[in-house]
Amino acid sequence: MSAIPSLDKLFKPERIAIVGASHNMDSISGRPLKLLQQNAFPGAIYPVNPKYGEIGGLPCYPDIPSLPETPDVVLIGVRASLVPGVIEQCADRGVGYAAIFASGFAESGGEGIQEEMAARAREKGLRILGPNCQGLVNLVDCVPLTFSAAMEQRRCPLGNVAYVSQSGAFGFASFSMGVDRGVRFRYVVTTGNQSDLDAIDVARYLLQDPEVHYLLLYLEGLREGHRFFELIAEAHRRGVPIGVLKAGVSATSKEAAKSHTGALAGDEAVWNALYRQFGVLPL
DSSP, X not given: XXXXXXXXXXXXXXXXXXXXXXXXXXXXXXXXXXXXXXXXXXXXXXXXXXXXXXXXXXXXXXXXXXSSSOOSEEEEOSOGGGHHHHHHHHHHHTOSEEEEOOOOSGGGTOHHHHHHHHXXXXXXXXXXXXXXXXXXXETTTTEEEOOOGGXXXXXXXXXXXXXXXXXXXXXXXXXXXXXXXXXXXXXXXEOTTOSSSOHHHHHHHHTTSTTOOEEEEEESOOSOHHHHHHHHHHHHHHTOOEEEEEOOOSHHHHHHHHHHHSOOOOOHHHHHHHHHHHTOEEO
C-alpha cells in the first residue's frame, strides 16, 4: 500500500503568503486575504506584490525571497505565465506547499509547462495543489485557503463530511448548495489539474481524522486506479461511507472533463464493479 502523504502544514499552516495579493478584495487575488482576515486566521499572513507596500493593513513584499520567514503555504493568484517563476522561488526558499489558482496548463494544451513545473517542485520537496484549482477550506481550524466567493460572509457550522472535488468551480458551488440544505462539512478541497497532489492523496489524508464520518468525492478521472482501490478499501475498513460523483460517463462528458482539468475518464464497468464490492454510493 502506498504511503499516506503528511499534509498537516497544508491544512494547518502557521505562515501563509499570497502571491499577487490585491487591494481589490473581491478579485481572485484579493479575496484570499479577505477570507483569512474574516476568519481571524491567527498565524502570519504575507501579501506579495511588487506594486504595493501595504495591503489590508499588512506589509506587502515584492517577492518570495524578500519575506522575513519561510511560509508553510503559498497561495499563487497570478496569471499562468508568471506561475513557473513563482514556483521556482518557492522551491528555492524551501516552501512546503503551494496552491495554484491559475488555469492555462494541462487543461488547455500546456502539459509540458505543467510537468516541468511539477518536476522542479518535486526536486526541492515542494508539494503543489492545482493548478487550475480553487484551493481548500479546513473548517475545523477556520483556515480558508481559497478565493471562492462561497466562503464570503459565511460561518459554516462544523460537521463530519470531507469533500474532495477535482473541479474547483463545481466543488465550491456544490459545497455552498449543500450548506444551504443543512449539510455540515469538515473539509472542502479542490485539486484541479492535479500536477502533484491529487484527490486520492487528499482523501486518504483526511480519512485519518476520526471525526470524518462521510467522504464525498467528485472525480473527472484517475491516473492510477490501484490507489483509488486503496482509498475505498481503507474507508471500508474504517467504516466511513464514500459517495462518488464521477464525470465522464458519456463520450461528450469525457471530452468535457479532459478540457476542464486535463483528466481522462476511465471505463465505467470497472468503476461500477469496485463500487459494488466496497459499498461505494455512486451519485
